[in-house]
Amino acid sequence: MSRIAVFGAGYVGLVTGACFAELGHEVMVRDIVPERIEELRAGRVPMHEPGLEELLARNAGRLGFTLDVEEALDGAEFAFVAVGTPPTYSGDADLSAVWTVVDSLPKLEQGLTLVMKSTVPVGTGEKVRANLDVRGLGGVAYVSNPEFLAEGSAVRDFMHPDRVVIGAFEPEHAARVAALYDSIETTVVTTDVASAEMIKLASNAFLTTRISFINEIANVCELVGADVMDVARGIGLDHRLGSHFLRAGVGWGGSCFGKDVSALKQLAGNSGYHFQLLSAVIEVNELQKRRLVAKLEKHLGKLRDRSIALLGLAFKPGTDDLRDAPSLVLASRLLAEGAEVRAWDPVADASHLLHGVTFCDSFLEAVQGADAAVIVTEWPELVGLLVPGVRDSMRNPLIVDGRNLLDPAAAHAAGFRYEGVGRPSLTHQAPVVAPDPDAVAQ
Numbered sequence: 146m147s148r149i150a151v152f153g154a155g156y157v158g159l160v161t162g163a164c165f166a167e168l169g170h171e172v173m174v175r176d177i178v179p180e181r182i183e184e185l186r187a188g189r190v191p192m193h194e195p196g197l198e199e200l201l202a203r204n205a206g207r208l209g210f211t212l213d214v215e216e217a218l219d220g221a222e223f224a225f226v227a228v229g230t231p232p233t234y235s236g237d238a239d240l241s242a243v244w245t246v247v248d249s250l251p252k253l254e255q256g257l258t259l260v261m262k263s264t265v266p267v268g269t270g271e272k273v274r275a276n277l278d279v280r281g282l283g284g285v286a287y288v289s290n291p292e293f294l295a296e297g298s299a300v301r302d303f304m305h306p307d308r309v310v311i312g313a314f315e316p317e318h319a320a321r322v323a324a325l326y327d328s329i330e331t332t333v334v335t336t337d338v339a340s341a342e343m344i345k346l347a348s349n350a351f352l353t354t355r356i357s358f359i360n361e362i363a364n365v366c367e368l369v370g371a372d373v374m375d376v377a378r379g380i381g382l383d384h385r386l387g388s389h390f391l392r393a394g395v396g397w398g399g400s401c402f403g404k405d406v407s408a409l410k411q412l413a414g415n416s417g418y419h420f421q422l423l424s425a426v427i428e429v430n431e432l433q434k435r436r437l438v439a440k441l442e443k444h445l446g447k448l449r450d451r452s453i454a455l456l457g458l459a460f461k462p463g464t465d466d467l468r469d470a471p472s473l474v475l476a477s478r479l480l481a482e483g484a485e486v487r488a489w490d491p492v493a494d495a496s497h498l499l500h501g502v503t504f505c506d507s508f509l510e511a512v513q514g515a516d517a518a519v520i521v522t523e524w525p526e527l528v529g530l531l532v533p534g535v536r537d538s539m540r541n542p543l544i545v546d547g548r549n550l551l552d553p554a555a556a557h558a559a560g561f562r563y564e565g566v567g568r569p570s571l572t573h574q575a576p577v578v579a580p581d582p583d584a585v586a587q
């Protein structure tokens with residue numbers, strides 16, 4: 146069993162640390178935020194991620210948390226980098242946290258393998274290698290080992306990955322990292338560092354391309370009277386295509402997709418190639434959020450003084466992550482149109498990000514007196530919208546379903562006007578009631 150230091154106690158770092166401990170390794174996780182380390186030492190998990198709390202508790206004997214670099218590296222054979230790589234204003238990845246970790250590495254007695262789990266632009270490994278060599282740390286091995294877990298299923302994804310990708314400058318360095326995953330049954334893809342870095346960026350770019358593609362198909366479906374749910378099913382059954390990531394909706398978000406697609410586009414541009422397809426993928430995603438506002442206007446006219454219930458704020462169900470969540474764009478657009486926004490999410494707290502929004506403790510509270518209920522995140526409990534109590538509590542029983550969570554016929558039968566994404570609008574719907582200016586908070 147090995148001793149592993151993990152830099153970064155975020156979604157990836159914590160899951161990586163907890164899962165390696167579960168596999169029997171001794172793990173020390175280092176972060177720079179004192180409150181985060183205190184919480185973890187006290188046995189509290191600073192984010193919502195199914196299964197993580199239990200995993201941390203079960204492996205507490207093999208897991209430590211520290212603010213101190215030396216303590217993290219004490220006896221460590223591996224140092225995993227799992228710090229954030231957010232976008233800069235130019236769309237490139239901000240590698241400052243990565244470089245802080247690399248720069249903090251001291252000369253060590255023992256041999257160390259530095260493993261990059263953070264998503265970084267192609268060429269980062271070469272630069273880190275050169276930096277280490279210049280600083281007399283030529284003995285530190287460097288390996289790229291990008292992470293593919295998805296929030297909401299992160300523990301399962303780590304323990305049962307579709308593949309483990311390992312890029313190294315020397316075959317024995319790759320073998321060392323591969324050995325850490327020995328007890329996980331999966332395909333290990335061993336390659337050079339640049340290719341490993343590209344596999345991660347290209348995977349996310351492909352996933353977002355599929356979503357933007359089905360969203361464009363959905364938009365055409367609306368014009369020609371087809372139902373994108375059936376269309377996606379029919380497409381997905383083709384074994385050459387598969388059914389994943391063919392769900393039409395308000396568009397992709399989250400901490401990774403936007404920044405990784407933009408980083409790949411910038412990387413291509415900086416290298417002299419205009420990646421046209423990715424430009425379209427990004428633009429389609431932006432427009433998709435705005436189409437939802439247009440749908441509200443189609444039913445309600447101008448949105449000034451309309452009360453809109455925004456249901457679901459996290460970028461997807463199963464997480465409290467709000468980074469790049471479509472809900473943030475939608476809430477801001479609705480506020481800009483003069484609407485009152487009443488928001489609900491079972492776990493995500495957006496009160497520090499959205500000013501002027503009323504946050505509600507339940508979706509039933511959010512829809513009280515609302516002119517529309519907008520499903521932004523497909524939390525399963527929202528199927529509970531289709532009950533007479535909800536319909537009667539709304540000023541206008543309109544549901545705009547940005548995730549195609551509900552069955553349009555069931556919504557119609559329950560007395561709602563219903564608008565999904567890429568699905569035929571139902572005719573003969575209830576008339577729209579005008580806003581009562583006195584009833585809406587200004």
Ligand SMILES: NC(=O)c1ccc[n+]([C@@H]2O[C@H](COP(=O)([O-])OP(=O)(O)OC[C@H]3O[C@@H](n4cnc5c(N)ncnc54)[C@H](O)[C@@H]3O)[C@@H](O)[C@H]2O)c1
Nearest residue numbers: 153154155156157176177228229230242245263264292296
């Ligand atoms: N979140 C995902 O679903 C996911 C999936 C695959 C890959 N990734 C990639 O993994 C990386 C980490 O993502 P995340 O979502 O876990 O980020 P995060 O923001 O949740 O966590 C990053 C952590 O690193 C800490 N940190 C910053 N500087 C540090 C330093 N010098 N030393 C130690 N800790 C430091 C931060 O305080 C924070 O706790 C990113 O590159 C991301 O693109 C993320």
